[in-house]
Amino acid sequence: MTDTSAHLIALDWGTSSLRAWLLDGHGQILDSRHEPWGILHTPERDFARAYQTVVGEWRHAHPDLPALACGMIGSRGGWQEVPYVAAPADAGAIASGLIEIETGIDRLALVPGVMQHSDAATGALPNVMRGEETQLIGVMARQPALSQNSLLVMPGTHSKWARVERERLVGFTTHMTGELYAVLREHSILGRPAHECQENASEAASLEAFDEGLANARAAGSAGLSGQLFSVRSRVLADELSPAASLAYLSGLLIGEEVRSATATLSGTSRPSLALIGDDALCQRYSRALSYFDYTNVQTIHDASISGLMTIARHAGVIDPV
Template identity: 40%
Template sequence: MTGADTNADAALVALDWGTTALRAYLLGGDGAVLDTRASAAGIMNLPAGGFDEAFDETCGAWLAGNAQLPVIAAGMVGSAQGWLEAPYIETPADAPALVNGIVKVKAANGATVHIVPGVLQAGAMPNVMRGEETQIFGALAGDAALESEPHGALIGLPGTHAKWAFVFGGRIERFYTFMTGETFGALRDHTILGRTMRANDQHDAEAFVRGVDTAKDAGHAGLLATIFSTRTLGLTGQLAPEQQPDYLSGLLIGHELRGLNEVLVREHSTLAGKTLRLIGNDALCERYRAALARFGCHDTKTVAQATERGLFRIAAQAGLVTSAARTS
């Protein structure tokens, strides 16, 4: 939907502005998505000082004649390399704390952009997120099953740097970052493991699950040991070249879940039987759901529209939109 009718209902411009992409949503007073834009204008792809131009190119038409339309943004746009740094707030982090940490930048086209801060878990093993906190608050909205989990809700965000967050009483208590996606790429493209692989357009579910099971059942020696089996299973004729990428993907995701399960075990819980939610692209979440099932975890729905719902929810909490927030 585009045009005059759409803009008349518009209540918020919401931006998911990350490292490699900018996704923009025009939202109505009830949080409904009226229009969307996507561009490759992630913060790493911009020339110095290029934020204003990228913002205007993407959202200028929505704001034309309505420069007072509130704008909210989350993600790396608030990092030290972003448009304006929004210093991290520390865990435990709830929505009011995120609202308090918002920084404002005045765009050249007259709009005021409200940038949501990221979250820092301080300590000897610090962790940081930017953008995921907003998705997490979007996922929580109205999910009764999740909020009633006795040990708090567990939310996974697969990706280049996968996050697993423990949320309790509306607060992000703590979280882990697994460099699963990026490590997969580095191993495939820059080690001997890639040399015997052949790319495969089709997802090989059997090879993937075999990798997951190897990490789960024989992963005690650790990832540095198990990954070599990608090569040796090939050398011994047990894994075809086109199966090796999905096997390695399964191995790495399996090690991530093995590690997550180890964290849970130390809290007298396990992945088996747990209720959790995933946020991310459908194909990747589907891989995680298949992998989680091998760990006995079957209640693993993927949350749709977590980003835009989270941005709307934080904007509502900040008083940027006056209509009732959409909660389901």
């Protein structure tokens, strides 16, 4: 008989939302809560009260369950700062960096983020992630084939491209593509034609403009985007691009440049497996962009936070191994 009793209270507490699950010993969801109480939107910044509201009932029914949270809740602007673990890091290293805090109703363990230090030999710049490491651990647990040699891409405000080798996160880069898109749309001259235009582009017109952005980013080659960004405006002035589709073109340029840049150093023969992690709509765009750069059949993996939290809890010894 399968044990379906509660084993773990697990939280992914990020910048904009708080998700909590009551999980059995296999990571199956017995109950869940979702609140818009990310650390920037937690009422009165009272993290303890938000936590008690979300998990109080579960805690009351299960006084002895371990509780674990990943994400920005462990950042300087969150409940308590948890020092980064250094890359390369595996699930064990991350589990050994857990920090327990008193919540008022129990003790909650916070997952550390991962920092990559600069390396003069390789030219690597410092980099940080907080929350993504848990998803990466989850992906490796669920798809062991990807844990040996892969590039795991997590598109978003700050896209992460993580290199995974032999069950370790060995290094990563951050591409601010989502934030760049948002600030250029809202605050630069490039967003104006779309703002002033009353109509929306058709789905087909948007897709065509997105593809033109990908094509131009690819054609830029080693010169990169610097001399191309202004084309979001100049192509409108030259009647080559409709104002309504100009933001889709901008999106194609930026995502295309991210893919071009991140894959510039991958050689054809020993290319790692590549997978996308994230929500459907964004992963579809990235999948289209990757195809354009000849990375076809890239699989998309949906949220892996739960698997990651289960795996880290097992490595920490707070729940039993499978």
